[in-house]
Amino acid sequence: MTRLPRIAAGLALGAAMTMGAFAPVFAQDTIKVGVLHSLSGTMAISETTLKDTMLFLIAEQNKKGGLLGKQLEPVVVDPASDWPLFAEKARELIAVDKVAAVFGCWTSSSRKSVLPVFKELNSILFYPVQYEGEESEKNVIYTGAAPNQQAIPAVDYLMSEEGGAVKRWVLEATDYVYPRTTNKILEQYLKDKGVPPEDIKINYTPFGFSDWQTEVAAIKEFGSAGKKTGVVSTINGDANVPFYKELANQGIKAEDIPVVAFSVGEEELAGMDTTNLVGHLAAWNYFQSVDTPENTAFIDSWHGFIANDKRTTNDPMEAAYLGFNLWVAAVEKAGTTDTDAVLKAIVGLSYPNLTGGTATVLPNHHLTKPVLIGEVQADGQFDIVSQTEPVPGDAWSDVLPEDKGIEADWTDPLTGCGHLDTATKTCGAAP
Amino acid sequence: MITQLVLRALDRRAVWVVSALLLVALAIPFANLVLPEGHPLHLPNYAVPLFGKYLTYAMLALALDLVWGYCGILSLGHAAFFALGGYAMGMYLMRQIGARGVYANPVLPDFMVFLNYKELPWFWNGFDQFWFAALMIVLVPAALAFVFGFLAFRSRVTGVYLSIITQAMTYALLLAFFRNDLGFGGNNGLTDFKDILGFNVQATTTRAALFAASAIALAFAVLVCTAIVNSKLGKVMIAIRDAESRTRFLGYRVDNIKLFAFVVSAVIAGIAGALYVPQVGIINPGEFDPGNSIEVVIWTAVGGRGTIIGPIIGGLLVNAGKSVFTGLWPDYWLYALGGLFVFVTLFMPKGIVGSLRSLFSRRKPPRQDNSEPLETGAKDIPIIAEPQPGAAE
Amino acid sequence: MAIRLLRLIAFLIAALAFAVPHAAAQTPDIPALVDALGQGSFPEREAAINALVATGDERVPPILQALADGNLYLRKSDAKVVLAAKAGSGFALTNPLDGADLGPAAKAEIDKIKVNNGLRGKIRTAIGQMTLLSPDRTTRLSAAQTILKNADPAMRDLLDKALAAETDPQIKSVMELARAVIVLKTDTTIEDKRAAITTIISHGDRDAQTVLSSALADAPDELKPLIADGLATIARNLQLWDIAQNLVYGTSLASVLLLAAIGLAITFGVMGVINMAHGEMVMLGAYVTFVVQNLIATYAPGLAEYAMAISIPSAFLFTALVGVGIERGVIRWLYGRPLETLLATWGISLILQQAVRSIFGANNRLVAPPSWMTGAFELGGLTITWNRLWIVVFAIIVFAALQLVLNRTPLGLQMRAVTQNRRMASAMGIRTPFVDAMTFGLGSGVAGLAGVALSQIDNVSPNLGQGYIIDSFMVVVFGGVGNLWGTLIGAVSLGMANKFLEPYAGAVLAKIIILVLIILFIQRRPRGLFALKGRAVEQ
């Protein structure tokens, strides 16, 4: 019984302060994989799909005969959108369930919360969501986009003739670290490109904000200064639907004021009526509408697994897909699931993207990925209007003066450094 | 007076609880550190901070019980005091990182470098000293409780109204702390701690020590609460809980007494929060969530309010259950939790301890002898008072 | 290049469409031009569009519209551009020029012809030019607006012609503005420009502001003061409108708060149940709307426009039933223990959330707005969105209906009797358990109605209710428990205060300030705005 050790653990915990006998026996006939995504609470809306994706990927791998001759066994827990609980559950996965690697987290807070645990217990986290960068850790593989793989190309696109030659910028954001950092990078970037400060407006709203009347009106007003105006939205999760509903109703057309978002994908669009949002943009490394044989096969088998051909796919799913397959490849290469061996093996490995080309694990534990700009269509999908060559993920943004010349190099996981000053050859972060 | 208080604190039940806690404070580190791995009683490393976390939750529940169970003040914002204590501790821990942060800034924590702070905000000064942080852990929750309580109790905001504005308080704090402009790290909060008092927070010995500290702090809180509820002040508090205006007509300044209980409770909650943070390794605004405060109420109700041991048992059991079931039934545990709350309110209104007590007291002959009150310390004054149905409104 | 081309086209249109009846024009090879849309990159597609527009053919606008709407596809087998509509798992193809049926095609056989925002804008302009003289008023209006947005000097003659023929005052005013803008851009006399600026200033709206501020930089020096003055006038004017606009926003937020809180005003305010599951009732109402809409889409697509109307009673009944179930199952054991209802209903709310998550999944669900609830209209300098206007109306109706039920029906009388003195009411033969269940059902049902409305502006997700529960309690407590008018005033005050603070303090700070104000307010009036007085309250 695979659940037995957990029950044993449960009983021991349940007895709380009594000192119960505690000697779980682990049958070593499977390789366990931890899945650490919120299934309840505010983040369930985004993370549940990733849990399903992980179960799907693991099932697919097992069909192919598993890994190192063993079957993979998913261990799913619910950290309930509660950041300290993320740390606790991560510890449980690693220490009690002895998982070989963990796939999980969505918000930066949850990642920051589990980081010390992964460092302490030396395990691997595959983090599948676009994030603010400014981080590179030995124990984390970042398979989502760094700012230079999403934000900067999106702004470049809007600045280009083809994207509408935007001159005036609204950075509309939810007040947390990812938008703060992204906006900091973008603000610097725009200024470097010669955008005067009065043509940049930054606005923060709280999580789950639902009454966007004033903000949307302010965007309209800002856009009436006679220069082509664009909105860069780092609005998070729940707040997006009311934002776009208000946008559509107040009649902001993409031809007049395009909104480019970094957190709105197929999943989010599924909850809104997009007929009046046609043309608004999103920047990702993957869209469901990408027309490649890999993607078609992926979508088909996903629909088969989930038994619902309406279920969308999205960028974090591709990131999870890449992360999982790269891990599988690394384990096969290393011949073991041992953390340090896998980390050593994984740097430099490549795996085909669903969008064509390959994703390579860089020494800074980020991936190379192409950047795609898509326009929202009436059917809730995106039309790709621009696609770059694969861009290497940059942990420390070159745009920010304080990060100039900072690199991360984990080629050798034992002596690597996450914050290497290439000028002085010193490693800023203490291990 | 002091001796009397100490004597009072040491009633039979309290002594039992305190000894159990002290025993645990020794036994858990022993089982973790001394017993070799593979020994049947060896406790794995990960369990120590987990149990420590439960203890701090139990302490929070005890704090709430002092005002709710004994004084009839249903605070739906108690997690705010817990979080404030936690933040004070978190700020100390952040300052301890020093130049070991990613950006190697000797003064500014990473997130400040990140957000372009040029210098430390004034309210971060002093937190590099443990004594200062310790002082703030006590003072900040106490000050908030004092100001809030002073206003609310003086204006005689009671019952549901009080509950709702305590909720508004913690909600406002939640929103405020989410703001990155406030200078507390926004949504991510404070994390990635390195040292506490020079010891590595991740070392097993430090963890064991923190666990022991939590157990001892809880024991101390039990003593303080027992001393209060066994004193005449405790009787007045219960009187206020059961018939507030009657107590006024007896000449008691109900607002002052409530304020006292509220502040003491906030301090206990703050200390609990301060012990919580180094053990879980993060403090963020999520702790201010009104839902968290409601959960604390539920732990207390499950264990048995108006008793000292009840909230401790409730806090431990519910949280241990949560740990187990979020892993065991990730998709269904909320049903179990929700069901538990409904079940307890319907069928065990006095909570676990209250129900057990009524079970036992039925067998015992009624007490006839109420001997000299002078010997309060040695006498069997019930820690467990019967809550009156409907008395809180 | 593009501009020169456009000028050429405009000239051609002017020449072809008006001077010569198009029957006389040489027939360009339109099918070939249409097929050219399917090839090449975005710039090449733009050229193809321009060529099509140049034909001036009346079949062109619908084709361009189809292109903009994403309905034009390229058939891979013969590189022909076709119109495709979803049919079953594949597509049904038609000829875009004559609508002739071209048979079905699988998804893999055709490629969508993509457009981007730039092209979409071009298409819109082109259609605008080609439809400025359309007999249909709406088409003409949007054509005029398009021309205003682009204000291409080449359009001037066309515009003059259209202006002469125009009778509709609204369209005329848009055209005049467009003409003035064009005049500003062309090389004419200062006097002409001065007149144009005056015209623009007299419009005094946001569009005029946009036009003037962009004109300011390139304007001749002697005109600059006039423009600056005009901008100042407009800004003053707009400032007044801003206040009015804030009132509109405040009203809208107030209606949302009222809807969310009014059910709670019954379950909590009247019955004294601290109903933490109230938000979940709202959420269930939104899901009922979702289910009803989907059922109708599947089984009775003809009724789609009425889905909302059908959702209203369905949501009310369903959530009322759930409410009655909760009351009979749990709440009735807890009367007289209000603070314990908090614990039980919190448990219920967790269960309901997870149940919805288990059934519908954690993702947002789409509740499509009916057409009469989309878009906005202008009222002076105000923009009013239809969905919010309807929600305000709906909130007023719900409030009035609730007042009627409570004050004018036997059930309402019994409810008030039971909540005031249960024992007495029972002694007088009122079936108190029945009345309790009905009251709780009514409160829950009203919460369900709120869910129907909120499905139009917010996420339909299991977390929907969580976002409103605290606000609802604030409204009810602020207004005073047990008084629907208090709830109304509470919702309006909080909504207005929030919206007037927001532009200055920002959304987060505004909310914090409101919360602090509520806390302070409760100190002044510990029982809310409309507190009951007298001895009875204390008991």
Add this chain to the structure above:
Amino acid sequence: MTDATDKFKTMLYLNGVSVSFDGFKALNNLSIIVHPNEMLAIIGPNGAGKTTMMDIITGKTRPDDGEVFFDGKVDLTRLDEAAIANLGIGRKFQKPTVFEGQTVWDNLELALKKPRGVFSTLGYVAANDDIARINEILETIRLSARKGDLAAGLSHGQKQWLEIGMLLAQDPKLLLVDEPVAGMTDSETVETATLLKDIAKTRSVVVVEHDMSFVRELGTRVSCLAEGSVLAEGTLDQVSANPVVIERYLGR
């Protein structure tokens, strides 16, 4: 009330007190005087304003208009309940209000005249005198045998007694007693009357009561209240002979 009355020699002085709730005039220009060591019985129909009057004296309700003085010099309208109680005004409620969750002994200990501050109660240790006094009161109210029981377990009459005992423990100068004998047996009623008369030798007492035989037993000055003001005053016989009183209260 005649203007000639010297406010400074009274124990309780109400002059022209009015209060209304949502338009309903609960008290209408009410004037009442109680002298030191005097007992006053107040009768009157329901809704006459008896309880409201007590609320005003004890600080629970603020009058809209009028003067309320205690001991001839303290303006009660400026004080809150606790301050008024500490001046030496004790109140027994119409519905017996004792602390049901606590023992009989604790109820009396709470009422005992001792410092009421937070820290003095926290550090309170029962002195021998206090214990003796509580035992004495227990004897008086005949609850010695039940001193360790929860007050919730007492009968209605016993609760009435306990509340009277709490009044005694407070050692007030002025006692406001609202329907003290409701729910008591005849013999208990007689004993209560005796007790109250005894108390009135050293303090002032205001008794509100419907039970005419009990009022007769008290044998003291009587005021009849109706619609918020004094209808008639005098001995019970005088008052009950008053035609207006008969019409409005006693019934034909």
